[in-house]
Amino acid sequence: MSSLLHTGAILAASISTASALAAGLTLEYSLEKATQGISISASGRKFLSQRYSTTLPPIAVELLADNTTALYPNAAWNSYNASDPSSDPSRQFVSIDGARIGPDGRYWLVDGGSSGVNMSAKLVGVNLANDTVDKIYYVDAFKGDDTNIDDVRFNPNTGVAYLSDTAGALIVLNMTTGDGVRVLVDDPTAVAYFPMMYNHTLVPGYGSDTLAVGLDQIEVSPDGQYLYYQPCNGGLWKIETALVDATLTNATLAATLGDHATAVALTPSTGGSTIDADGNLYFSDTNLLAVWKVTPDGYASILVQDDALVWTDLMWVTSDKKLWLPASQMRPGGDGLMADGPNNIYSYPIDAGPSPIDHA
Numbered sequence: 041m042s043s044l045l046h047t048g049a050i051l052a053a054s055i056s057t058a059s060a061l062a063a064g065l066t067l068e069y070s071l072e073k074a075t076q077g078i079s080i081s082a083s084g085r086k087f088l089s090q091r092y093s094t095t096l097p098p099i100a101v102e103l104l105a106d107n108t109t110a111l112y113p114n115a116a117w118n119s120y121n122a123s124d125p126s127s128d129p130s131r132q133f134v135s136i137d138g139a140r141i142g143p144d145g146r147y148w149l150v151d152g153g154s155s156g157v158n159m160s161a162k163l164v165g166v167n168l169a170n171d172t173v174d175k176i177y178y179v180d181a182f183k184g185d186d187t188n189i190d191d192v193r194f195n196p197n198t199g200v201a202y203l204s205d206t207a208g209a210l211i212v213l214n215m216t217t218g219d220g221v222r223v224l225v226d227d228p229t230a231v232a233y234f235p236m237m238y239n240h241t242l243v244p245g246y247g248s249d250t251l252a253v254g255l256d257q258i259e260v261s262p263d264g265q266y267l268y269y270q271p272c273n274g275g276l277w278k279i280e281t282a283l284v285d286a287t288l289t290n291a292t293l294a295a296t297l298g299d300h301a302t303a304v305a306l307t308p309s310t311g312g313s314t315i316d317a318d319g320n321l322y323f324s325d326t327n328l329l330a331v332w333k334v335t336p337d338g339y340a341s342i343l344v345q346d347d348a349l350v351w352t353d354l355m356w357v358t359s360d361k362k363l364w365l366p367a368s369q370m371r372p373g374g375d376g377l378m379a380d381g382p383n384n385i386y387s388y389p390i391d392a393g394p395s396p397i398d399h400a
């Protein structure tokens with residue numbers, strides 16, 4: 041009897057430990073599907089990108105008031121089937137990765153496409169006023185053979201978009217013309233200098249190799265002056281946007297842009313990043329299951345750490361000064377990059393709202 045009681049007490053203690061989150065960390069949503077990213081519009085509409093399924097391609101959905109989800113902008117965009125010749129890779133999502141509301145209020149989706157499939161790699165803009173795709177930029181003309189576009193940030197002051205290319209490069213896009221240039225190609229600041237870490241060890245069981253991912257996270261400072269970027273294993277750099285933008289018209293500069301990079305902070309293996317109105321950067325840490333804060337002058341510290349923050353990816357800052365944290369549950373391992381759940385989205389209080397040139 042006494043030993044039974046003892047066992048019961050331990051069980052109760054371990055359950056309460058497992059459910060207690062780090063101070064300030066709040067569970068906002070528990071969803072059916074693994075959620076990589078969240079964007080919240082000025083009017084409060086919530087959009088999710090959902091990835092890491094063994095059976096389903098990545099999808100975009102709107103999270104409705106009754107907590108159900110609806111394919112966004114519609115089912116057609118989310119119904120690409122590589123085996124079906126009537127599927128159109130130029131007008132359907134082939135492999136969504138980055139997804140976010142931009143400073144112009146559109147919901148922008150970065151489709152990495154499929155290697156060898158023309159017009160599948162693209163940046164797609166959905167007009168939230170009528171839930172219709174009204175801008176598409178294809179990157180075929182300036183991508184590399186191994187290009188995998190994966191996220192986007194904007195400089196609304198100059199009408200330029202920056203797309204990360206995990207092959208180890210940056211694509212600079214003139215949003216007026218759709219012209220672009222691929223820069224920092226294989227630059228030491230853009231390639232992975234080390235494999236990624238996950239939950240205290242090197243990423244396990246990724247094929248026969250470790251997982252090394254080049255330039256992935258990008259942010260623009262709230263004053264538009266700097267572009268920050270890093271390979272996925274960390275190592276944060278910045279370059280003046282004036283120089284980055286000038287690569288669109290100056291081939292000499294395009295070939296030597298890396299010479300202008302300044303080191304900012306030694307960030308960790310990262311799932312996703314964001315920036316606030318004061319220019320503080322946030323990086324999810326896939327190794328320590330945490331979120332780092334890096335100030336504009338490069339002071340780096342851990343903001344919150346919790347075992348629940350499994351591969352936090354595309355974060356979002358709201359005007360009530362909360363950082364929204366989708367724990368994508370990406371769990372590298374023998375079965376590939378899969379999610380086991382629980383598919384939770386958390387929030388955490390911060391000291392600033394969204395950057396005016398980042399979020400709508």
Ligand SMILES: *[C@@H]1O[C@H](CO)[C@@H](O)[C@H](O)[C@H]1NC(C)=O
Binds near residue numbers: 068069070105106107
């Ligand atoms: C939806 O989920 C949120 C967060 O968990 C909760 O506050 C709200 O009551 C839910 N709404 C409905 C209609 O179930």
Ligand SMILES: *[C@@H]1O[C@H](CO)[C@@H](O)[C@H](O)[C@H]1NC(C)=O
Binds near residue numbers: 121
């Ligand atoms: C994809 O297309 C092929 C060929 O038309 C078809 O056999 C298959 O059922 C489709 N898959 C899905 C998930 O619709």
Ligand SMILES: *[C@@H]1O[C@H](CO)[C@@H](O)[C@H](O)[C@H]1NC(C)=O
Binds near residue numbers: 157158
């Ligand atoms: C893709 O485009 C290239 C260049 O226009 C062309 O040579 C190639 O045949 C196209 N491939 C397919 C599968 O349509």
Ligand SMILES: *[C@@H]1O[C@H](CO)[C@@H](O)[C@H](O)[C@H]1NC(C)=O
Binds near residue numbers: 169
């Ligand atoms: C949606 O709104 C945009 C911008 O006003 C417009 O260009 C487009 O034609 C509209 N699409 C539909 C289907 O109404």
Ligand SMILES: *[C@@H]1O[C@H](CO)[C@@H](O)[C@H](O)[C@H]1NC(C)=O
Binds near residue numbers: 199
């Ligand atoms: C983008 O193209 C437009 C139209 O040619 C041009 O006026 C503008 O200067 C270009 N932007 C950049 C950053 O090169």
Ligand SMILES: *[C@@H]1O[C@H](CO)[C@@H](O)[C@H](O)[C@H]1NC(C)=O
Binds near residue numbers: 239240371
């Ligand atoms: C992380 O590793 C620890 C052992 O170090 C293990 O107990 C835990 O389940 C792992 N968490 C995840 C999310 O894989």
Ligand SMILES: *[C@@H]1O[C@H](CO)[C@@H](O)[C@H](O)[C@H]1NC(C)=O
Binds near residue numbers: 291
């Ligand atoms: C192009 O960039 C190079 C290298 O930074 C610079 O020396 C040159 O002045 C630039 N050319 C123009 C026309 O701005």
